[in-house]
Amino acid sequence: MYLENISKIYDEKGSNPVIALKDITISFKPSTMYAIMGESGSGKTTLLNIIGLLDRATQGKYLLDNKDINDYNETELAKIRNNKIGFVFQNYFLDNKLTALENILLPTIINNKYSKDEYLKKAQNLLKEFGLSERANHNPKQLSGGECQRVAIIRALINDPEIIIADEPTGNLDSKHEQEIFKLLKDISRTGKCVIVVSHNSNIKKYCDEIFYLEEGTLTTYENNH
């Protein structure tokens, strides 16, 4: 994954355009855990949305598997999101009307990498692995924050994505569960996936291989933990 001179301007033609990102050049590799840090409003979410194909850059080039994403239309982008990218959010984004298991299966409905039964089995295995097998048929409302986030992580993993994107995954959790989620994400990165985490929290540093700092839309510092 390679982003070159990415800029993002909100409300470009409007009365007060906001320059959220300026000339960002950044690349990501598999089997690595990245952190993007920075103050509130520095453009972290904007950058993640562009990486996650939820939004397009105003300027710049974004190569995913050596293909320019500007060549894809919205439908193709949706397909890539479903297949290659897993999302984790601060507020979990689980549907309260569905059980944990159903929430996990939501992205599999439009994906035919595996059969229905295989997906079900996979989901159950992951639930077990994450210590949630007892919770499969509970509603998110009945789960604790940490459990909800683990369910969300399983949902992000269910389609075997290459990239996991997490925007403040521990923003609503206490420090004990925070460590637990960071550890999980780190383990996931060791299975060959590229994990990108946005966080205010400096505790994340010790789990990450590479750390980027954003300041008012520009990339300022870069740290390598090796």
Added chain:
Amino acid sequence: MRIIIKGLIDKPKLKKNITLIFSLILTLTFSFYTFYYFDLKKTENNEKIENRTLYFKTNASEKSLLKGFDDKIESQEINDSEDYSFVVFKTRDDLESFSLTKKDSLKDIVVNVTTTGQLENNMSLILQIVIIVTEILLVTLSIIFNLNYILNVKEEIFLYHVLGYKRPNTIGIIYIFLLFLSCIAICTLTFINYLICLITNLPIFIITSVIKANIISIIITNILSYIISIIYISSHNLNSLK
């Protein structure tokens, strides 16, 4: 597909809303029934001869009083030898308009006029108010339910978008399905209402026209909410598309 539909329908809320709408429609039906009943009784009463008759003291001026009302009078008996005379009007309304216009001159000479049930008049007024209020409630609530639904579904649509669902086709189809479901629910309610009409022998046309108006309003709000959600889905992030 089953999961998606389950995720889009808020069952407890839907149940609550349908119960509310159903009870409002029942209230409406009941009000109509009693309203019709009182109306019937009133007409019946007004047709009675004693309710169309005005008795007054025999007096030299009565002939000139009746001038201009000739075509509204069914029969009259003006008798100088008796203590009083009487006039029978064709309808109760004629009598009332006559007494109203000639109020001052009649004040001293009217002996007797039967008053029709004041209570019934009040009742039908109250019922009319009830009907109008329920009607307004029904329409407002159905609009509120729909708006509420859109606002809730907005977040879910974003979730589906993140998870890689195409827009707007997939969600659009699901939404049409939901629209279809709600139409079925409304039609069932209407059918029950229709049965009530048949059983109670009411003038079906009044009630059905009200119900038709309701269904149309509900369908319109549904379609509106569909259009709005389509606009929402397609506008999402499109502003940044080149």
